[in-house]
Amino acid sequence: MNKPEFHIFVCTSSRINGTQKGYCHSNESTEIVTNFLEAIEENDISDKVMVSNTGCFGLCNDGPIVVIYPEGTWYGKVTPDDVLEIVESHLINGNIVKRLEI
């Protein structure tokens, strides 16, 4: 893979010992990762987008948290149903989804 144009970080509450335990994981963040991977594939942009799951960002009250670079956009209270909108609006059309931005 070439250096991605966008890098998406999704908090899945991953801990250093490999377990996933925490607020975001308890609120469907692994489904958010899966939906991103599927939407990226379906929109044929997998050559320019990378998705990584992470540990806690320290903003659990606003979780599940999704962070997208290079913009440094932080999205909060993301649900699996929000993913397609983020992909189409932010990644494809360049418009941050304001209603989810924190």
Ligand code: FES
């Ligand atoms: S567990 Fe996701 S921000 Fe804390």
